[in-house]
Amino acid sequence: MATTDIIYLVKNNLLYFQMWTEVEILQESFSWRGSNLHLLKGRPPHKLSNDTDTEDDDMLSSSQSLEFILPINMSQYKENFLTLECLSQIFSQFCSPSTERILLAIINDDGTIVYYFIYKGVRKPKRN
Amino acid sequence: MAPLVFDIRHIQLLRKWGICGVLSGTLPTAAQQNVFLSVPLRLMLEDVLWLHHNNLADVKIIRQGGDKIMTGITRERGAKLSKLVEDRLNKSFEYQRKFKKDEHIEKLKKIGKINDETTAEELEQLNKSNNNDHLIESSLFIDIADTSMILEDINIESDGLSYDYIRDLLFKQYRQAGKMQTYFLYKALRDQGYVLSPGGRFGGKFIAYPGDPLRFHSHLTIQDAIDYHNEPIDLISMISGARLGTTVKKLWVIGGVEEQTNETHFFSVEWAGFG
Numbered sequence: 413m414a415t416t417d418i419i420y421l422v423k424n425n426l427l428y429f430q431m432w433t434e435v436e437i438l439q440e441s442f443s444w445r446g447s448n449l450h451l452l453k454g455r456p457p458h459k460l461s462n463d464t465d466t467e468d469d470d471m472l473s474s475s476q477s478l479e480f481i482l483p484i485n486m487s488q489y490k491e492n493f494l495t496l497e498c499l500s501q502i503f504s505q506f507c508s509p510s511t512e513r514i515l516l517a518i519i520n521d522d523g524t525i526v527y528y529f530i531y532k533g534v535r536k537p538k539r540n
Numbered sequence: 541m542a543p544l545v546f547d548i549r550h551i552q553l554l555r556k557w558g559i560c561g562v563l564s565g566t567l568p569t570a571a572q573q574n575v576f577l578s579v580p581l582r583l584m585l586e587d588v589l590w591l592h593h594n595n596l597a598d599v600k601i602i603r604q605g606g607d608k609i610m611t612g613i614t615r616e617r618g619a620k621l622s623k624l625v626e627d628r629l630n631k632s633f634e635y636q637r638k639f640k641k642d643e644h645i646e647k648l649k650k651i652g653k654i655n656d657e658t659t660a661e662e663l664e665q666l667n668k669s670n671n672n673d674h675l676i677e678s679s680l681f682i683d684i685a686d687t688s689m690i691l692e693d694i695n696i697e698s699d700g701l702s703y704d705y706i707r708d709l710l711f712k713q714y715r716q717a718g719k720m721q722t723y724f725l726y727k728a729l730r731d732q733g734y735v736l737s738p739g740g741r742f743g744g745k746f747i748a749y750p751g752d753p754l755r756f757h758s759h760l761t762i763q764d765a766i767d768y769h770n771e772p773i774d775l776i777s778m779i780s781g782a783r784l785g786t787t788v789k790k791l792w793v794i795g796g797v798e799e800q801t802n803e804t805h806f807f808s809v810e811w812a813g814f815g
Contacts, residue, residue, distance in 0.1 A: 425815075430814055460813050460814075484775075486775055493772050494773050494775070495766075495767075495770065495771060495772055495773070496766065496768045496769075496771075496773070496794070496795070496796045496807065497768055497769050497798075499807055500805055515812060516809075517815075518775055518779065525815055526779060526811075527811075527812035527814060527815040528778070528779070528782055528810065528811055528812055529809065529811075530807050530808070531791070531808040531809075531810075532807060533806050533807075533808070534729070534732070534748075534760060534793055534806045534808055535791055535808045536759055536791075537759055537790060537791050537810070
């Protein structure tokens, strides 16, 4: 699937299937190894299971924080694409220094999308 | 090459330093469950590299086969050792018998069966009537040494190997087995206070505990290092690894070393909880 297609696929999936809000495509793009990467940002409809509890206490039930989403094709990994360097670059160029995670949207060739959080550095799992 | 530690005191010390290893000792004809395994302790190659690099351990290299090593132990020496063990055991039995008899007398006094005027004969009579000696005999413990006595008799032809030689040999061995960069990940995590164990059970190279494994659950499964600049993350293994990690409350961690700066970079991945 072409890179522009997957951006809209993920955008629609987040908006109309996962019920996210304020989902938009970031203006600036990021050229990496011959392909142009676009990021999305959006707001989840409720607290995600990975969010820390303290965060919840601070903001009460007002609104969830914005997430950055990187859509990528499952097949892209064969083309020497998502390296550690690439992730570092995305964190430093797109996100504010306080951003600790990006949401990776992995698109399968059957159209299904799976979502994974990538955190910079080692991080403790959530207590429960 | 399996790095082994034979001495219990050394194992205690290693544990304090955050190196736990895996106990592997058992009898070949009566293999045991994991919890009953004994010395030697088997370490990861990374542990040995780290210990040697920090000058914390003496590494000896055994090249000969088992038979050749055992030639240092003669028949006479064997007989001597078995005599020593027997004497030690008898002494322990004697001590236990005395301790139990004294304890028994105290107990009888307490319940009023005997008092200070009871004679030795009366006591003997009493013991005989309730079969006490036999009961004591059947309750004696056999102490089994936790450290080998023949170890010091073994002649290992490794004298005269220099520190540098051993270090080079270890690193060469390590490079053959895997990526050198994985060691740098190991080192970086150790420097952050993590205790690392082999991670095969959770589909990784290591699992990392925030402290002693008996006190904490592990937090991370760390993958083999990948090349920072040129090796793409395998998405299939990331998806399956991170899903497994989420169900066992561990983050799936991938890392690599940046070439110019020698800086280690880690990324932790977990399932987002939807999709």
